[in-house]
Amino acid sequence: MAGKVMQAIRFEGYGGRVADLKHAEVPVPGPKKDEVLLKLEATSLNPVDWKIMKGVLRPILPRKFPYIPGTDVAGEVVEVGPGVKSVGVGDKVVAMLSHATGGGLAEFAVAQESLTVKRPPEVSAAEGAALPVAGLTAHQALTKSAGIKLDGSGKTTNVLITAASGGVGHYAVQLAKLGNTHVTATCGARNIDFVKSLGADEVLDYKTPDGVALNSPSGKKYDAVIHCATGIPWSTFEPNLSERGKVIDITPNATAMLTFALKKLTLSKKQLVPLLMIPKRENLEYLVGLVKEGKLKTVVDSKHPLSNAEDAWSKSIDGHATGKIIVEP
Structure with a gap:
């Protein structure tokens, strides 16, 4: 050439x-x-x-x-x-x-x-x-940061996915449901049926009072939050987390990094985890395989x-x- x-x-x-x-x-x-x-x-x-x-x-x-x-x-x-x-x-x-x-x-x-x-x-x-950036980010957040096994083994995990109709979010919902999870998701009103079709167990319109507060309709506390949105403060997440719940922030800003440091310093059981996606070939192969098999769209x-x-x-x-x-x- x-x-x-x-x-x-x-x-x-x-x-x-x-x-x-x-x-x-x-x-x-x-x-x-x-x-x-x-x-x-x-x-x-x-x-x-x-x-x-x-x-x-x-x-x-x-x-x-x-x-x-x-x-x-x-x-x-x-x-x-x-x-x-x-x-x-x-x-x-x-x-x-x-x-x-x-x-x-x-x-x-x-x-x-x-x-x-x-x-x-x-x-x-x-x-x-x-697939690469969005799929690998969702995969790493769920498997490495949240510890969810995508073969369906492991204890039931309650997961919240914010901005679930977007690039990372729509993969995160589907991948999470390959594991033993209950998925609550947030999105805009026009995408509620779409996010349900991806497998989410319950979906919140992020503009409603419950959506703003991130309250699970079934009253569940979240073991992990795959946070794909922006502008939600730690104070909104904290009351919704289980005893050792984690918020995995895929676009951490300076405030998120400060919260991460404070939670570490105070030995808090509830943690904010900033995600730096590290691409790996075997994970990309895995995702391509899931698409081939019809398990991920x-x-x-x-x-x-x-x-x-x-x-x-x-x-x-x-x-x-x-x-x-x-x-x-």
């Missing part, structure tokens, strides 16, 4: 607004050692994509510009770098690109072999591309052509997508 060019959407600097997106013709990248070049078929957006571009994570994730955003992709391997053994040219795959380099909003992208997995024919490109909010990626970006910033937003070259 040396010398060839491709269409891409990129930023020239921090800002993150739709108006800051630039269409560009750039060289097709080449794979280095342990890397593969993918012809992209689908890319899914995550809130972290525009947060990085707004500079929210600048102290810990500084960017080099120009920068092509997007990390969650599906496509076909068209070239492999030295040392690649697990996938070959012609393989359909799902991959998570590095946040440091991005590259998803383009026609081609380079992925590390270590976060690239084969995609069976039963899993569409859009279904696969939606990706709900696609909308699909947008790369030529009109601005609409997808705007929809992600708006924050009311049901499921995942997909961009297709």
Whole structure:
């Protein structure tokens, strides 16, 4: 592919607004050692994509510009770098690109072999591309932070999932129900039936008094909260937690980090756990397998052509997508 060019959407600097997106013709990248070049078929957006571009994570994730955003992709391997053994040219795959380099909003992208997995024919490109950040975050929050066994073994766990109709939330509900759990979920009124269809045992409209207070309709105390929303203070969670209940915050801010530290220092039985998602290939393979078997479904909010990626970006910033937003070259 040396010398060839491709269409891409990129930023020239921090800002993150739709108006800051630039269409560009750039060289097709080449794979280095342990890397593969993918012809992209689908890319899914995550809130972290525009947060990085707004500079929210600048102290810990500084960017080099120009920068092509997007990390969650599906496509076909068209070239492999030295040392690649697990996938070959012609393989359909799902991959998570590095946040440091991005590259998803383009026609081609380079992925590390270590976060690239084969995609069976039963899993569409859009279904696969939606999985990495959102699916892995939900999986890690439930299995590592909350200690839920997804094979159905283990004691019954009462779980609350906030913003359950969003990207992480809609996966968290489905994955939690593979375990021995009772799931309470919050979402907007228009999505109540949708979240019930994912398997939630009880669903709260987050704008009602009970929804604001996070009160379980059946009076249950929560052993774990998978917190996918923002703006809910610890004081709202605490009375709803069981004796050793945990709030697992997938987007912890400074206030959450302070609460985490205070709860640790005071040896509180109730804890706030900030989640830093660590992607692992075996977990991505597991999720792709669940989709293949029909045990996990990706709900696609909308699909947008790369030529009109601005609409997808705007929809992600708006924050009311049901499921995942997909961009297709």
